Amino acid sequence: MDAAELAGRLTASGLANRYWIGYSGGLDSHVLLHQCARLGLADGRFRFAAVHVHHGLQPAAEAWAEHCAKACSELNVPFRLMRVDARAAPGQSPEEAARDARYRAFEALLEEGEALLTAQHADDQAETVLLQLLRGAGLAGLAAMPESMALGRGRLLRPLLAWSREALQGYAEAHGLRWVEDPSNRDTSYDRNFIRREVMPLLAGRWPGVAATLGRTARHCAEAQSQLERLAEDLLLAAGAGGPEGTLSVACLRRWQAPEQRLALRHWLRHAGFRAPSAAVLQRIVAEVLTAAEHRNPHVAWREGEVRRYRDRLYALRPLPPLDAQVVYPWDGRRPLVLPGNGVLRLLSGDGPLPVGWHGAMQVRYRRGGERCRLPGRQGSHALKKLFQESALLPPWVRERVPLVYVDGCLAAVGDLWLCEPFAGPGSGVTLSWSGHGLSYAR
Structure with missing residues (x-):
């Protein structure tokens, strides 16, 4: 040369x-x-x-x-x-x-x-x-x-x-x-x-x-692969429409033949940052996740990650560390609270001090079962499980990771989703932000 x-x-x-x-x-x-x-x-x-x-x-x-x-x-x-x-x-x-x-x-x-x-x-x-x-x-x-x-x-x-x-x-x-x-x-x-x-x-x-x-064989395969890449992009565009970013529509995937399903899944997982999983893993996703009834939440896991289904959408997830439901984090609410393996929780109350109702001993922990919250404008208290099901805001695997904020032993906030009475209301001036919603999503 x-x-x-x-x-x-x-x-x-x-x-x-x-x-x-x-x-x-x-x-x-x-x-x-x-x-x-x-x-x-x-x-x-x-x-x-x-x-x-x-x-x-x-x-x-x-x-x-x-x-x-x-x-x-x-x-x-x-x-x-x-x-x-x-x-x-x-x-x-x-x-x-x-x-x-x-x-x-x-x-x-x-x-x-x-x-x-x-x-x-x-x-x-x-x-x-x-x-x-x-x-x-x-x-x-x-x-x-x-x-x-x-x-x-x-x-x-x-x-x-x-x-x-x-x-x-x-x-x-x-x-x-x-x-x-x-x-x-x-x-x-x-x-x-x-x-x-x-x-x-x-x-x-x-x-x-x-x-x-x-080497010539490699060039032929590369040319054919580039054609498949263009087809896969079209498939992902169709299957990704109408839902959260990075997810795929199960109903759309079900309309295609198995080779198109596998092509779309391979391309989707690669875009999500995964190496191509084995043919056996792809087949399990097609056979077990796509065909399950709508009320089911099936998933297929492999060493690098997992694919889960919630309602009509597929989610590509990174493995998450387990959470200890018994752990309790003391918190003063003034500084961001880093939750190991679960993002950061912040309490925002404008430039002034915390409202009077928030002056008690504050703790953060996770769901253990039986928690209830009385929402502003609604009669009585409601089980968190029921509230999550009604709202459908978060998939099940994120719900169990939502941090719960307690003041003097009373549930005051459910992540950044809801404030509970008497800690809510127009005069509270309190909002929370939690960065953990997307921790399980591959990017």
Whole structure:
């Protein structure tokens, strides 16, 4: 790749304010760094800097960071080192944990109008297609790695996808480059390494152009996936109308065939910030949640979240920490009360002092059953359960999290929904705000 070709690939989606080179110190990223350094000298429009993410997972990690800093200094490319915690969470593979930590760092790094360059090449793309195929992925997975995509406030670009590993090796040797070798790349207990070292050579022996062929398959799948994305957007527009933002109409979904339902659900969950759930989870949503009777409130949960139904709407939810119904929070009402895992409660009484009726000992707790509230203008007191059912303001899973405010042991307020007599009325001057309504909604 010459300077003109690299410049064309980088500017295909518009010239960036700055290009960060994801530099591991290995062969591929060193070739990319070297090419960018040459382009920066030849064309003043391009502003490059390199970033090395220090995972701390290998004994030689410090030495690699030093190598990267030195290489960038020799090429006159600004260098930044970022240290991350790449320890795997329960149920997470080490590779996934390292990748997630790395890309979180990249997202935090990018400013508006900047781009991150990574050095994945044609052989990496072919390996990704095979991995996704063996995992039973659909079109989105088989489309593998796009050349350009949004990342944080900027973009991620992969300008070397048309180059083979062999071509990069030849470039590095021709220019006398020195790089580091990660010993974990030889460990075939990792799926990608097994495909790279065992499967791809076998396939290439029979079909010499296998990497290019699999790359072409990825492009075909990406094109087909883009068509499905447009269809999915139309489906979501239809199913999302007439209800709270981010929810879907069950009645609308029920009118469609199962493939359209699954397409809309996948797209909806991705918009809500979830990774695509398994086919089994999607099928359970279709079979159990969409078909349930209207008075039911079914839900399907998986590790990352859950889908719940309330009346005619589907809600995508993040897992919420359990609440202790026995906990009691003393409160003076003057400062916001932070409720662990349940938002913030504020009491607003204008610029003056609290009304006389609110001067007693104030506490905040959650429903335990049997609570009653006498609303202004209504005869008698009413059970909170009945009031919630009548108003239909909140889904059931939010109702149980509504904070209750007591003054001298008497129920004074139900979140920011109702003030109870005698703490209400035109002269009270008190209102409450609670930020917890949306805590369970994915965004």
